[in-house]
Amino acid sequence: MRALINSKPDMMHDPSSGPAKQIRPLPPRRGLHGPLLVGLFLVLASLPLAAAAWLSGIEPAASLSELATALGLVAGALLCIQFLTSGRYETFSGRLGIDRTMGFHRIAALALLMCALAHPLVYLLDTAIADPRAAWQRLTGLVSGDRTRTGVFALCGLATLALFAVWRSATGVRYELWRASHGLLAIVVVGLTLHHAITIGAYSAEPSVQWTWWLLALIATGAAIMVYVIRPWRMWREPWHVANVTSAGDGAWQIDLRGPENAAFSFLPGQFVWITLEPNRPPFHDHPFSIASAPHELPVLRLLVRESGDCTRHFGRIAPGTRVAIDGPHGSFILPDEAATIVMMAGGVGIAPILGMLEHAAGTGDRRKFHLMVAGRTPRALPGLARLRTLQNRLDLTIAAFVDTPTAEAGFIPRQITQPDIAAIVGDPAATLAYVCGPPGWMATMTDALLETGLPARSIHYERFDYASGGGRIDRARLYQATAVLAILALAMIAFALR
Numbered sequence: 001m002r003a004l005i006n007s008k009p010d011m012m013h014d015p016s017s018g019p020a021k022q023i024r025p026l027p028p029r030r031g032l033h034g035p036l037l038v039g040l041f042l043v044l045a046s047l048p049l050a051a052a053a054w055l056s057g058i059e060p061a062a063s064l065s066e067l068a069t070a071l072g073l074v075a076g077a078l079l080c081i082q083f084l085t086s087g088r089y090e091t092f093s094g095r096l097g098i099d100r101t102m103g104f105h106r107i108a109a110l111a112l113l114m115c116a117l118a119h120p121l122v123y124l125l126d127t128a129i130a131d132p133r134a135a136w137q138r139l140t141g142l143v144s145g146d147r148t149r150t151g152v153f154a155l156c157g158l159a160t161l162a163l164f165a166v167w168r169s170a171t172g173v174r175y176e177l178w179r180a181s182h183g184l185l186a187i188v189v190v191g192l193t194l195h196h197a198i199t200i201g202a203y204s205a206e207p208s209v210q211w212t213w214w215l216l217a218l219i220a221t222g223a224a225i226m227v228y229v230i231r232p233w234r235m236w237r238e239p240w241h242v243a244n245v246t247s248a249g250d251g252a253w254q255i256d257l258r259g260p261e262n263a264a265f266s267f268l269p270g271q272f273v274w275i276t277l278e279p280n281r282p283p284f285h286d287h288p289f290s291i292a293s294a295p296h297e298l299p300v301l302r303l304l305v306r307e308s309g310d311c312t313r314h315f316g317r318i319a320p321g322t323r324v325a326i327d328g329p330h331g332s333f334i335l336p337d338e339a340a341t342i343v344m345m346a347g348g349v350g351i352a353p354i355l356g357m358l359e360h361a362a363g364t365g366d367r368r369k370f371h372l373m374v375a376g377r378t379p380r381a382l383p384g385l386a387r388l389r390t391l392q393n394r395l396d397l398t399i400a401a402f403v404d405t406p407t408a409e410a411g412f413i414p415r416q417i418t419q420p421d422i423a424a425i426v427g428d429p430a431a432t433l434a435y436v437c438g439p440p441g442w443m444a445t446m447t448d449a450l451l452e453t454g455l456p457a458r459s460i461h462y463e464r465f466d467y468a469s470g471g472g473r474i475d476r477a478r479l480y481q482a483t484a485v486l487a488i489l490a491l492a493m494i495a496f497a498l499r
């Protein structure tokens, strides 16, 4: 395999190595650092709870009743914050990346649903233990009562949101329709929840607690207006258009976008953009795609797109000149300056952001050692490979291309990547960074294999095109971290109940 890895391409001329272009300054990296983000989340999620405990002046009732109240207060706050964890706010979650942000969004949604469901039930727990029939009567009274109506509707709306999100693929509903309904229903549920809290809650009737609800409502509404109104409007300000569409292998396309010469848009290599094609102007029609070109190629942006559904199947037929809107840049899958050796692993179209990073490295004369492993079903399912081989002329880059099916073509290894293949290129774990992008299951296997080489989890960076669906060891560690953050909220609720 060494011989294959180190083979250089036969290219005599690299068309992109023409006259050097003025390199635009890269934008700063955005986003809060992890501990600050966790702190901000916990402060916002416990705001009504803290105001009820310290500012309301109300004497605490029995512990179970207080716990039920705490569950309601935290559920309402979590609901409002969910608008900020939708993956669109780089100012907050830019350093975390879309994968972790959306993963947290899902876990927080589950916690929120559990708190909301437990909220009425815990009020009835005392009665249920003493007299189950009386508890049942109280429950049916609560469900059918006029005063609790908005709370019941909010709970039903919340359950619908969660069930629809989990079973969206099974229902066959179009992604865009799901996104539109998810956002709109979430806004309605916030309205119902706030009405319920303020009209029925003893604590929430107090002005000192009420202002926390107005603040959270402002955050939720502001975030929704930003995503559904301001961003879509801003996206169309710069006149970007499709310059060229070419085949990039089986079921994949290379799309070249061109913006104005003085485009304000800039990005870090490896980031992605949300794209909307004319005439699909509504905000729910944008799709995320990694940028497969380097910042110095602006105002040209190159995408590699694999056909997977209604939107991407249409990409091969886009006419040059079609207007396109971009929102970005987004994402934390970027290459830092440190580390002597960079190991990169791409499955299929997962090569897109890695190609962007390598284009940048070649354009800026990066002298570091790059090892790239690409994997696909067939040689034709490896988009961008020819281009990568030309980059070997300008970089210290080894490429190993693995394919699932036997092939007579030279330069391909007809088997899957194994742990020893990875161990052979990692070298000194302290001086190596790894970048992985590809199908979810494949990525879990690759990141686990990288961990086995002794590479610490913090040195393994990955981005999934189907966010938050991973099952690798790093994914599980992240899940535990998110659960630990939510457990702090659970402790705060218990402290509130026992005070």
Ligand SMILES: Cc1cc2nc3c(=O)[nH]c(=O)nc-3n(C[C@H](O)[C@H](O)[C@H](O)COP(=O)(O)OP(=O)(O)OC[C@H]3O[C@@H](n4cnc5c(N)ncnc54)[C@H](O)[C@@H]3O)c2cc1C
Pocket (backbone or CB within 6 Å): 098, 169, 174, 175, 176, 272, 285, 286, 287, 288, 289, 290, 291, 303, 304, 305, 306, 307, 308, 309, 310, 311, 312, 313, 331, 349, 352, 353, 463, 464, 465, 466, 467
């Ligand atoms: C950060 C990121 C970067 C990506 N980069 C690339 C890339 O460089 N090249 C590439 O080919 N693909 C990329 N994707 C995947 C690409 O966005 C989806 O394949 C595309 O949106 C599918 O749309 P569709 O209508 O063709 O298919 P659909 O059948 O509508 O969707 C197929 C699946 O794609 C996902 N998806 C659909 N629409 C969206 C959306 N608007 N937002 C998020 N997920 C969606 C859903 O999980 C859905 O089940 C990326 C995804 C993410 C999250």
